[in-house]
Amino acid sequence: MESTVCRTESIVTADMDGETVMMHVESGNYFGLGEVGSTIWSMLEEPIRVRSIVDRLSESYDVERARCEAETLAFLVEMSTLGMIEEIVSQ
């Protein structure tokens, strides 16, 4: 929860019909983000702590804190696996 995450350099995005389309430049993989995914992605414009993401999502969506944490973490893990985000290891 205290980790700081940021976008990787390999993703380019575009808007298509209100959805965010993403392409991983090296792998040539494509992803679409739904509403929540797009919201999280826009928060990642600057490096941000995982805890801050959860805080902001809890405010915007009527969801229990613990559930928000769990789902956000799962989502971020998946984004990391797909090469969209990475953790910044602070010095």
Add this chain to the structure above:
Amino acid sequence: MMHKTKIYRAYGLMIESEIELPELIEDQGIPDVTVRIGTVPELSEANTGKYQRIRATKDELLLTVEEVAQYYVENGKSIVVCPIEPIDESAIRLFLLGSAFGALLQQRGYYVLHGSAVESKGKAYVFSGQSGAGKSTLTATLAMKGYPLIADDVCAIDVRPGSPPTVLPGFPRIKLCKDAAELLEKDCSAALPVRAGFEKYNFPVGEIIQSQTYPIGGIFILRKNEKDGVRIDPITGLHRVRVLVRNTYRRQFIKIIRDEKKLLEQCAYISSQVSLYRLSRGVTGSSPGEIAFYLEKNGWLGSSI
């Protein structure tokens, strides 16, 4: 080399060229683009492709085609050709009108698809797909059936958020290999060979109105499959974007200058505005004539018989 400077018009642009370009239509006007013969810069600081044959920055591209020429394309406005001895004029024109023009159009901000387009009822119907999938042969068949050619191989699309994507008028030639030409009963002696020793020819095809651009009625991605006959399926979701990116003309030019974001934006926009279809052609029952008939009969070209 023919050094008489002439002005031509293609892609809506006035092109002043020191190299004679019989494929293009002559015109008069203030040039938007110049094509000259001369020496090219080294571009030693630029990004390069895997085989060093392409060097590029955002506004410049240096393409080296072995045994043919070097092409320096700058700012969407000028092309300098440095021929390599022994001179093969048709080959020089082949890569000039293909890769160099493609790069020029990309520099001018257009999205360039590797495909061909014909006109029906004021709209462009575009056929794309891998080399050998049959785009040009199908396009030639449709042109012979009365659907005028808009562009062959280099299909430049004007992508502007808020407006429908439109195809720019190319030049009135279709490149066909000898087999395709024979299939369509075209006389190869009436055509220009695209390159010495290659059995591919550039056939004149009617007229193309340069003052017109064409909103897209549909984009068909051609591919062969094992089943017989013709099949058309809509492409949906993210596949649309993937398919367009994959069929981008000289995609490596864009990769080298790392302009993938713009490419993605253009493809995403086209996907949201235009219908995309997969046109599968089988082992039998899908000659270009049969495909053309299928398209017409089933209303895929904006009209029903």
